[in-house]
Amino acid sequence: MTNLSLVRAKVVEANPEIMELKFGCEVRHFLKGTAIILAVQKLIGESDCYDLAYYKLPDPIFERSPFNPNWDILGRPIRLADVLVAIENIKNDDVYHNALLSLCEGDEVGNTDKLWNLRKDSLDEQSEECILFLKELLVK
DSSP, rough: HHHHHHHHHHHHHOGGGGGGGSTTTTEEEEEEEEEEEEEEHHHHHSOOEEEEEEOSSSSSSEEEEHHHHHOEESOOOOOHHHHHHHHHHHHHHHHHHHHHHHHHHOOOTOOOOTOOOOOSGGGGGHHHHHHHHHHHHHHO
């Protein structure tokens, strides 16, 4: 597993709502590719119906579909708030405080490599140094 996938797994473990089939959740269909859920409609007496956008195609495809067992649920993008929930689960005030400082201000000697890039809030877009720091913090 990559550092990113290890961190992602720990964050999802701390915040399972990331994997819920609702607005913003990504799913992958083995034939159609990756889609994002745009809306969920509650149908009386039937299963939920999902409005999907298959956006990684040359021409996006929009469709309405009930749950498909062929979907691989990818979840929604992981943001800084999700990472902070996972760090909070460490239950050690010193570790939590130091982690917040490192992510937000850099370490005590002014090294900013570990900083969370707020202009690119997704975990997937953070520096390798930031991901490695989070892996060392979250993965025992």
